Amino acid sequence: MIEKIDLWFEERMGWRPIWKALALRNIPKVTWAYTLGSATLLVMVNQILTGILLTIYYVPSPQDAYNSVSFITNEITAGWLIRGLHHWGASAMVILAGLHMIRVVVHGAYKFPREVTWFTGLGLLAVTMAFGFTGYLLPWDQKAYWATTVGTRMLEVVPVIGPWLLRFARGGEELSAVTLTRFYGMHIWVLPALLMLLIGIHMFLVVRIGISAPPKASETEEEGPELEVEA
Amino acid sequence: MKPEERSEYLEEYAEDKKKGIPFFPDAVFKDVLVGLTVLIVLIGFAYFGGAPLEERADPSDADYTPRPEWYFLWLFQLLKYFPGNLEFVGVILLPALGFAILFAMPYLDRTRLRHFRSRTWVMGSMGVAVAAMGFLTVQSMIDIPLPANVTGEINAAALFTEHCSVCHGTAIEIHEGTNLHETIAGGHEGMPAFAATLSIDEIDALSGFLVSPQGGAIFTANCAECHDSGDLAAVSPFELQAALSQGTGYAAHADLDIPEWEEVVFGQDRTALLNFLLAPDGQRLYGLYCSECHGPAIDWDGDRDQLEVLIREGGNHREMTQWRDVLPDSEITLLALYVVEPSSSPDGEPLFAQHCADCHGVRVPTAVDIETAVEIIADGMSHRSMPLWGDVLTEEQLTALTTYTLDASRGTPTLIGQALFGRLCSTCHGDFGEGGPHPSDPTNIIAPISTAIYLETRDDATIRAIISKGPSEGMAPFLESEGGPLTSDEIDALVAFIRAWEDDPPVEFPPEIEQGPVAGGSRQVFSTFCAQCHGEDGAGGADLVGPSLTSDTFQNAYSDEELFASIDRGHSATSMIAWGDVLTAGQVEGLVEHIRSLVSRTIVYSRDIEPIFQASCSACHGSLGGWDSSSMQLVIESGDSGPAVIPGDPEGSNLVRSLRGTGMQTMPPAGELSDVQIDLIVEWITGGATEEVTIGGEQAGGSAYTWTVDVQPILAASCGACHGSSGGWDAATYDSTINSGNGGPAVSPGNADGSSLAQRLLGNGALMPPGSALSDDQIQIIIDWINNGAAR
Amino acid sequence: MVHGEEQWTSGAGMAKMSRRTFLSRATTTMVGGIGALMGIPTVAYLVSPAKARGGLGVDRLPLGPISKFPVGEPTLFKAAIERKTGWVTQTEELAFYVFTEDGRNFSAMSNICTHLGCRVRWITDDEQFFCPCHSATFNKNGTVASGPPPRALDQFELLVEDEQLFVVGKVEA
Incomplete structure (x- = not known):
């Protein structure tokens, strides 16, 4: 039965070569540390899914934001879970991305030929932090409001354009409805678009160039300072 | 890496791959297993940790100590090491540098070696960076460190740590002449008011701590072993002076093994210590040491220097005559009576004017009871009940006390507040804050502001903010900088007056006031609502809030549309409210016409x-x-x-x-x-x-009713709901009011008896409106209107 | 390739399974688990508001002590209820004509004409409810006396408890 369906689609879509290229390729023998990247990816999917679900009830205005978040948390079935997953997922994403980066540094995996993968990874880390910062304001509770007040004020210390940056981030002198909507817009449109772009390149390179093999301790012994090329 | 190293790596990698494992299912299995675990852990966190949601954001609550998400804490903590101008380094430069280094990693670490053992410096610096971030994060999670100038465990320092250091860091630079007590209690420039959070003693301890950090250090070094600075906050300055100068000779220190004070604490340090223990806060000093004898405020018409000398020299000031040599006892008694209670002894007034006013001015000095007053008047210069404050107070304390006493002599805040309230607030809030219908918008009932519950639930800062900025609607801002008539001090006085109700609230229960919808023709509307501010004739007046509506300037300055808009939407900057909320569009139109008709x-x-x-x-x-x-x-x-x-x-x-x-x-x-x-x-x-x-003009007091001004509003309110859509008679326009009707024209101008409209209203035939007749006044208006020709 | 040659033996006499097949199946199962863990709450979350039904919005709406209701004459009572939709709370006013013959048994009916929704009012002299829109009349018990309305005035279910009268819901037609 499954074979038949498989064949039916194969004849119409021709996806088997793609599946073969993606899934049935060989990769070097890896350790458990190599699952950190895919775990980050899974949490990202979790963030996207739960984030989309949250927008179904969330309203980005100072009048409604808090009430709608409270409504999601306390009255919608599984609302606490969806919000909880999004909330804790944010922390998990930072932790996993951080560990993933440490793994990459330990393995020297940013070296040739994976420099671009490393750059996009750093971009992804920055985007993740920006997600955390913009998302923090959205529930419009005390913590959100005051932490963002302090957080945006940091921009003011930049020489010359500091005050302008502050007004740009807040959409005015003070934290207001304008700040909320622009953070919201950033959080659900601008940053996801950037994320998609970067993750696309990152994943493409992981498949195209392949993941790095765990370095062997023997490399130092084999190679003298003359760096002879092995036959 | 050199080109040959690169190709060597690629070859090696191809070999690894060949000897490797298939991505699916081997690697995917691991990935999915870890992914599932992560998801279950997340669900566990969501289940046990919930999705935290604090109180709704309150931009006016500046007590809140903000904290960023945990993964920004290290940055937050970093800021504490880069105060002032260097903040830029901590906020921008260091993180940017860190990121730049990460970006440059492939070019900084450019050998072909990949195993961590051969890349010690990379591993080392990464370890240091991770450890540093971890350290900073932990550091910011544990308590904020004590201010640098404190070593001991004393009350004020803990207060500082808890309330000030979040914003101010480890130390605050205090400008000379700052009234610290007031600043802390009342807040300023974005700083919250701590009056509700801290007790007076705590605020005092804190201001002493701030104004005299040196005193704090001396205290910590010498006294803190036995004393808590908070315990000494309200102690008499004479006691402090004695304790300091007498050393072990001071009774309480007699049996203790403490050094001779003269050898330990010297001139400047002594001042610092005194300032630390007893903050130079005039109001507090007056309250502690002066009010017992002088009441809430003394009466002072002289200048500042004289007052300072008086306080300094206290009972030594010898200008006052010994009145017993000059006046008979009976007159002294009379004066004493007058001084204690002016209203009960009017006979004392001429005496006071004759003998005392030269020095005391028009304000009457106060005394606690008649005996004291008699004694003071009789003894004059020799009344030595007043201490020589100059001996025990520091210069800073004296200055503060003089300033406060001088300010207070202009009247106690409560008295000033009462006068202001009577002048500005009682119109709307009632003489006792009992509230009632808004004078210019009777549908709006003003709730009482003098009930116990109202006063309990609002602190001074809130009341101050309400008066200063005005609530969202109805009340204009009163603070000068907000466009109102009052200075900051005057608003403080008002707050003090309102607060004084709390001990004995004049209003126990909110009165029940109900108000129906507004009805009536424009003349009636005008005299009910507009006349209160603009005068009955619309001409305004010196004691009225609103401008004259009859002046040429006014009449010529605005078109009918602009007048309509003003009435309909009001002016946010003045007490003119948006009448559109209360009146129908027809009534507002009527008002515009009425205003036009006011002038010829x-x-x-x-x-x-x-x-x-x-x-x-x-x-x-x-x-x-x-x-x-x-x-x-x-x-x-x-x-x-x-x-x-x-x-x-x-x-x-x-x-x-x-x-x-x-x-x-x-x-x-x-x-x-x-x-x-x-x-x-x-x-x-x-x-x-x-x-x-x-x-125009002649209509202002006239009797001729018109459809637009007088009749239409009545018809619209009482008939329009049914008539106008269901056929038959139609009250929508002037013409239809006159001409439509199931049995021919409803109105025959000049003849109310022959007009079915009037007859139906009177109940001749089926009564209209069904079941509830119009008021007699309204019916009379319509009959008069018809009889006078049914003017448009 | 050497994979697939290792043989895995599952317990309880099951057929032998290659390592590869086992990993594939385990992976598929776990992916299904992840899908279920995220999918089930998602559906519950989306369906949740659909479960809310109309009604009074409150369990019971107090109208006051029964002693205050005049006997023999329908009297209009108004009560405000707060209706919550999502996170928005609105105040609505409900009006009822409460009628009792003996001060013990009560009936309550809507004051909304069943024709086009105008407000009817009680005309004491005629002993009828009168709708001013199209001169419809209703009898004291709410049935149609004359005019276009298709059915009697809506009735409300009442409850007397501790001498207090409550409206507990609409009587379904």
């Missing part, structure tokens, strides 16, 4: 009307035959279909029909005249279409 205006044909015709009509009319606009007489009499103007009847005049577009053709064909211009022409015709026409 003269329309001069040659000045006001002729220019309109010249500009818009004479290009065609005058040469093409038909109507001719070249002179007033021709304007009236000429025309293809008979005279264009029928004086007194604008509706019947062809000219008006053409201008309004209700006739055969709209004139001018190229574009209509403005409403203002058409109105002017209509008014000119209404007034008789002569060279000089006077309109």
